[in-house]
Amino acid sequence: MEHVRDLTLLPKAHLHLHFTGSMRPTTLIELADKYGVHLPEALSSGTPPRLRATDERGWFRFQRLYDIARSCLREPEDIRRLVREAAQEDVRDGAGWLEIQVDPTSYAPHLGGLIPALEIILDAVDGASRETGLGMRVLVAANRMKHPLEARTLARLAVRFADRGVVGFGLSNDERRGMARDFDRAFAIAREGGLLAAPHGGELTGPSSVRDCLDDLRAARVGHGVRAAEDPRLLRRLAEKGVTCEVCPASNVALGVYEKPEDVPLRTLFEAGVPMALGADDPLLFGSRLAAQYEIARRHHGFTDAELAELARQSVRGSAAPEDVRAKLLAGIDDWLAS
Numbered sequence: 001m002e003h004v005r006d007l008t009l010l011p012k013a014h015l016h017l018h019f020t021g022s023m024r025p026t027t028l029i030e031l032a033d034k035y036g037v038h039l040p041e042a043l044s045s046g047t048p049p050r051l052r053a054t055d056e057r058g059w060f061r062f063q064r065l066y067d068i069a070r071s072c073l074r075e076p077e078d079i080r081r082l083v084r085e086a087a088q089e090d091v092r093d094g095a096g097w098l099e100i101q102v103d104p105t106s107y108a109p110h111l112g113g114l115i116p117a118l119e120i121i122l123d124a125v126d127g128a129s130r131e132t133g134l135g136m137r138v139l140v141a142a143n144r145m146k147h148p149l150e151a152r153t154l155a156r157l158a159v160r161f162a163d164r165g166v167v168g169f170g171l172s173n174d175e176r177r178g179m180a181r182d183f184d185r186a187f188a189i190a191r192e193g194g195l196l197a198a199p200h201g202g203e204l205t206g207p208s209s210v211r212d213c214l215d216d217l218r219a220a221r222v223g224h225g226v227r228a229a230e231d232p233r234l235l236r237r238l239a240e241k242g243v244t245c246e247v248c249p250a251s252n253v254a255l256g257v258y259e260k261p262e263d264v265p266l267r268t269l270f271e272a273g274v275p276m277a278l279g280a281d282d283p284l285l286f287g288s289r290l291a292a293q294y295e296i297a298r299r300h301h302g303f304t305d306a307e308l309a310e311l312a313r314q315s316v317r318g319s320a321a322p323e324d325v326r327a328k329l330l331a332g333i334d335d336w337l338a339s
């Protein structure tokens, strides 16, 4: 009889986690209390809300909940707490590397401006990393609902802080708004500054949005990318170029991109040879963290332990982790499989 290997012990890299979205629900309740912020039922009940982001109203509701949660992060100590707890949760789930994604613009008003906000975030990441032993870096993400000039400013800022822990540049929010191409200059600045391009695509809209990420933004990784499964030629292209898709199964189901966990095309991407890095996206709103994503692959898609180990390897290879960290994690994955 085969024993069941513990997925929280499988070393992995976590490449798709948003800043506020990483918060523990209990922490949000405490912070809301601290600042007298009234939390809607969906955020105070402890059970994740049911969202339908495939229509614009559902997406708006998701964003509104996210904004309320974000409004509870006001002081540097809140930022430090959030990052420390995100690191602790990921360590518990077997992560050996975490790239957390943040749009510092959102936190700037309370933290003295854009530059101080990013400095506070990077200091918090540095501190949490030393405290927990988890390797951590930051992706600065622009918001596609805002003007592309803002994205350029952010890209320049991200490049300026490349030696302080920023490794990549992202683009998030509603794919149905604006064109990826509007942000090509911002991404060029980021890439020329040595940052990894990792925009969201192929979540709310189909394969064309993934193609736009490749053609217009020269993405090295794609946030989500799951809708590429609808286009075999695009799958081949992703596989050939080794573009890692940061696939977030629980998020996809919570937001109604797919009806059920078994509908998320994990098998299709895996069989096509598209590298994946499973991620939790926004555990605060979707109710599950990193190891749970691997659990979905095991339980709903029949991934064997050898295949789960390969998924973990793909997450490590797709990361911006330095060579020594990668080697250590890859060796740990082999040990897990041999155990």
Ligand SMILES: [Zn+2]
Binding pocket: 016, 018, 172, 200, 223, 281
């Ligand atoms: Zn995301």
